[in-house]
Amino acid sequence: MLLLLLIAFRLLNTFTLRTFFQPDEFFQSLEPAWEIAFGPNSGAWITWEWRHHLRSSLHPLLFAAVYYVADTLAQILELLPATRAELLIAAPKTTQAVIAAIGDFYTWKLARRVYGDGNEARAALVLTIVSPWQWFCSTRTLSNCLETTITIVALYLWPWEWSLGSSEDEPKKTTRRSPRSRNHDDNGNLTRLRQCLALAALACILRPTNILIWMCLASVALFRGPWAQRMTLVREVVICGSAILGLSALADRLFYGLWTFPPLNFFHFNLAQSLSVFYGINDWHYYISQGYPLLLTTALPFTLIGLYRALVKPPSSTLTRLQTTMQTQLASICVIMPAALSLISHKEVRFIYPLLPSLHILTAPPLVSYFLPAISRSSRVHTPKRLTLLFLLFANIVIALYTTLYHASGTLNVLSYLRDQRQIHSSSPSKNTGTPGITAGFLMPCHSTPWRSHLTYPDIHAWALSCEPPVGLNAAEKAAYVDEADQFYENPTQFLRQNMEGGLRHFPRKPTYTSSLARNIQDPTIHDWPDYLIFFAQLEPTLQSLLRPSSYSECWRTYNTAWHDDWRRRGDIVVWCLDPSEQQFWRSETRKRTSERHSREKQFDRVIDSMKRELSHTGKKRKSPFQRWMSNVDWSWPRSWPWEKRRSSWMDWLQMQILGWRKSRSWDVPSHLSFGGNGKKKSKTQTERDLWS
Incomplete structure (x- = not known):
C-alpha cells in the first residue's frame, strides 16, 4: 500500500515538473533511446560520448523499450499525432516516476533495518518525501537517478552482519535449529547477496564512480569476516559481476556494432585525457560548500549532527551492535565518496546524488530528537520548535515549487x-x-x-x-x-x-x-x-x-x-x-495583453483613489474620541483659578503683542494655535475669566 501511495506521489511530481536541469537528462538517455526505437534517420541528436563508446547502452535501452510500447499503443488506439506526441513525452517520465517511488520505498525499508520500526524510520521517509532536491531531480531521466534507486535497493540487500566478524550481535538462542532451517536461511541470505551484487554491478556499469561505495563496504566485510565468508563474497562478486558485464557487453555490441567496454573508455577519456575539464573546473571544496547544501537544503544542520554521531560518538545503548555498524558504514561512504570525487577537477552535485537516501537515514535521529517533543506534547515551551518546523516545511515547499515550475521553464x-x-x-x-x-x-x-x-x-x-x-x-x-x-x-x-x-x-x-x-x-x-x-x-x-x-x-x-x-x-x-501572419498575430496579442494590463493597473489605481477619498471624507465627518477631546480643551493662557489673584505677567504682554500683530496681517493664525482666540471663542473665554475673578 505504501509503495502505491509513493508511486502516486511521484507521478504527481513528474507531471508538475516543467523545468530544465541538465542536458544529460535528455542527451544521455532519451536521444539514444529514440534512435534505438525509431531508427537512425529519426532525427535524434547523438552526442560525442556515444560516438566514442563512453556510455553503457543499458540505460537508453530501458527507455527505448518504453518508447516502443508507447508507440505501439498509439498505433493500436489510432491516436491523433498530437496525442501520440504527448504520449511519447509522458511515457519516459512515468517510468522514471515509478523508479523514484521504488527508491523512496527502499529508503524507508533500509531505515527500518537500521532503527527498527520506530519514529526514525518514519522520519527518514518524510525527509525523502519533503526533500526539495528529490522533488526537483528524482523523476528526471538522468542516469544518476536510476543509479540512486539501484544503490539504495542494493544497500538494503547487502549482508551488513558480515561486517561484524561474528554473530555476537544477537543473543544466543537456547533452542537448537534444524539443519533444514539453517539451509533455508543460508539459501535466503545467498539469494539476497546475489541480488545485491547484481544491482551493485549494474549501478557501476551505469556510473563507474559508484564503485567507490561498494569498495568501502566490501573492504570492511573482507577485513572483518571469517575465511568462509570472504571466499563466498569473492566468489559471488566474480559470478554476479561477470553476468552483468556479459549482459552489458552484449547490449553494447548490438548498440554500437562492435565489441567495446564503456567503463574503461569513460575513465580513459575523463581521467587520462582530462576531457571532463572542458565542461568546467570546480574548487576542491565544491561538494562541501555546494554539493551537500544543494542536496539537503534545510536538513543540512541535522545531517551534520547525524554524521558526527555515527562516526565519532560512542554506540548508543538503544541500538544493537549491527545497527551501530550500519550507521557507521553509511556515514563512511557519505564521507569517502565525496572526498574521492573531489580529486577530479570537474564536479557536479548529481555525482554524489546516490548518497542522498543514506544521508536522509542518518539525518532522521537528530531530527526526531529535536522536533518530536514539540509534536507529541502540547506545552507552550515547544512553540519555537513548532514554528521552526513549519518554517522549514514552508521553505522546502517554496524551493521545490519554484525550481520545478518556474526556474528555467x-x-x-x-x-x-x-x-x-x-x-x-x-x-x-x-x-x-x-x-x-x-x-x-x-x-x-x-x-x-x-x-x-x-x-x-x-x-x-x-x-x-x-x-x-x-x-x-x-x-x-x-x-x-x-x-x-x-x-x-x-x-x-x-x-x-x-x-x-x-x-x-x-x-x-x-x-x-x-x-x-x-x-x-x-x-x-x-x-x-x-x-x-x-x-x-x-x-x-x-x-x-x-x-x-x-x-x-x-x-x-x-x-x-x-x-x-x-x-x-x-x-x-x-x-x-x-511568417508575417504570425508576426501580426503576436503583435495584436501583445497589444491586447498590454492593454489588459494597463486596464487592470488603472482599475487598481481607481480603487486606491476611491479608498483614499472615502477615508478622507470619513475623517472629515467623524473624529476620533481623542480628537474630540482635544478640540474641547481650552488652550488659552494664562489660566486663572478661583483662589488666585489676577495679575498681569510677561505672558499677558506677549499675548497682546501677538494679537496686535495678527490684526495687521492679511492671513490669520489658526484658532487652535492662538493663545486667546478670537470671535465667539474669545468672548466665551473672557466671560469665564470674569466669572472666576
Missing part, C-alpha cells in the same frame, strides 16, 4: 510552441504537398533545450550550436580549441557571416511550409536560415542590429528565469519567425 515551453506550430501548419489548407515541414534554429549555448524526445515530429527540422570537446588533439591544439557555441558568442557578426547560408546579405523571405522548395545544405558547418529563430533575450539587441534587413520579427516569447549563473542564458526565450 522556458526551454521546455519553446518546444511545446514548436509542436503547436507544426500542428497548425500541417493542418493548414494552403500547405503545399510535399513540403519539408517547419525548420527551427537555436542560437543558444549547446544543449540548452531537449531535442527529438520533445520535438517528436520527424518533419520538424532543427539545428543548434554544438560544443564537441577536443577529442584526439594534442595539448597545444586543445589550448587553442574553441567550440561552435563559443565561436558564436565571441563574435556573432563573424559567425553569422561565415556559418549561415547567404551570410548577412541573403535572407529567405518566406517560410519553408509556404514554399515548394526544400532547403538542402550538405556542409554540416553551414546552417540554413530557419522558419523560427530561437535565442535568449540577452542576445536580442545584437540580433536586432544584425538582422534588421531581414524579414525576421518576434512572433513569440516566454519567461525562462529571473537569474542564471551563465550570462548567455539570462532573460526570456525569444522566437523570431518569417
Whole structure:
C-alpha cells in the first residue's frame, strides 16, 4: 500500500515538473533511446560520448523499450499525432516516476533495518518525501537517478552482519535449529547477496564512480569476516559481476556494432585525457560548500549532527551492535565518496546524488530528537520548535515549487510552441504537398533545450550550436580549441557571416511550409536560415542590429528565469519567425495583453483613489474620541483659578503683542494655535475669566 501511495506521489511530481536541469537528462538517455526505437534517420541528436563508446547502452535501452510500447499503443488506439506526441513525452517520465517511488520505498525499508520500526524510520521517509532536491531531480531521466534507486535497493540487500566478524550481535538462542532451517536461511541470505551484487554491478556499469561505495563496504566485510565468508563474497562478486558485464557487453555490441567496454573508455577519456575539464573546473571544496547544501537544503544542520554521531560518538545503548555498524558504514561512504570525487577537477552535485537516501537515514535521529517533543506534547515551551518546523516545511515547499515550475521553464515551453506550430501548419489548407515541414534554429549555448524526445515530429527540422570537446588533439591544439557555441558568442557578426547560408546579405523571405522548395545544405558547418529563430533575450539587441534587413520579427516569447549563473542564458526565450501572419498575430496579442494590463493597473489605481477619498471624507465627518477631546480643551493662557489673584505677567504682554500683530496681517493664525482666540471663542473665554475673578 505504501509503495502505491509513493508511486502516486511521484507521478504527481513528474507531471508538475516543467523545468530544465541538465542536458544529460535528455542527451544521455532519451536521444539514444529514440534512435534505438525509431531508427537512425529519426532525427535524434547523438552526442560525442556515444560516438566514442563512453556510455553503457543499458540505460537508453530501458527507455527505448518504453518508447516502443508507447508507440505501439498509439498505433493500436489510432491516436491523433498530437496525442501520440504527448504520449511519447509522458511515457519516459512515468517510468522514471515509478523508479523514484521504488527508491523512496527502499529508503524507508533500509531505515527500518537500521532503527527498527520506530519514529526514525518514519522520519527518514518524510525527509525523502519533503526533500526539495528529490522533488526537483528524482523523476528526471538522468542516469544518476536510476543509479540512486539501484544503490539504495542494493544497500538494503547487502549482508551488513558480515561486517561484524561474528554473530555476537544477537543473543544466543537456547533452542537448537534444524539443519533444514539453517539451509533455508543460508539459501535466503545467498539469494539476497546475489541480488545485491547484481544491482551493485549494474549501478557501476551505469556510473563507474559508484564503485567507490561498494569498495568501502566490501573492504570492511573482507577485513572483518571469517575465511568462509570472504571466499563466498569473492566468489559471488566474480559470478554476479561477470553476468552483468556479459549482459552489458552484449547490449553494447548490438548498440554500437562492435565489441567495446564503456567503463574503461569513460575513465580513459575523463581521467587520462582530462576531457571532463572542458565542461568546467570546480574548487576542491565544491561538494562541501555546494554539493551537500544543494542536496539537503534545510536538513543540512541535522545531517551534520547525524554524521558526527555515527562516526565519532560512542554506540548508543538503544541500538544493537549491527545497527551501530550500519550507521557507521553509511556515514563512511557519505564521507569517502565525496572526498574521492573531489580529486577530479570537474564536479557536479548529481555525482554524489546516490548518497542522498543514506544521508536522509542518518539525518532522521537528530531530527526526531529535536522536533518530536514539540509534536507529541502540547506545552507552550515547544512553540519555537513548532514554528521552526513549519518554517522549514514552508521553505522546502517554496524551493521545490519554484525550481520545478518556474526556474528555467522556458526551454521546455519553446518546444511545446514548436509542436503547436507544426500542428497548425500541417493542418493548414494552403500547405503545399510535399513540403519539408517547419525548420527551427537555436542560437543558444549547446544543449540548452531537449531535442527529438520533445520535438517528436520527424518533419520538424532543427539545428543548434554544438560544443564537441577536443577529442584526439594534442595539448597545444586543445589550448587553442574553441567550440561552435563559443565561436558564436565571441563574435556573432563573424559567425553569422561565415556559418549561415547567404551570410548577412541573403535572407529567405518566406517560410519553408509556404514554399515548394526544400532547403538542402550538405556542409554540416553551414546552417540554413530557419522558419523560427530561437535565442535568449540577452542576445536580442545584437540580433536586432544584425538582422534588421531581414524579414525576421518576434512572433513569440516566454519567461525562462529571473537569474542564471551563465550570462548567455539570462532573460526570456525569444522566437523570431518569417511568417508575417504570425508576426501580426503576436503583435495584436501583445497589444491586447498590454492593454489588459494597463486596464487592470488603472482599475487598481481607481480603487486606491476611491479608498483614499472615502477615508478622507470619513475623517472629515467623524473624529476620533481623542480628537474630540482635544478640540474641547481650552488652550488659552494664562489660566486663572478661583483662589488666585489676577495679575498681569510677561505672558499677558506677549499675548497682546501677538494679537496686535495678527490684526495687521492679511492671513490669520489658526484658532487652535492662538493663545486667546478670537470671535465667539474669545468672548466665551473672557466671560469665564470674569466669572472666576
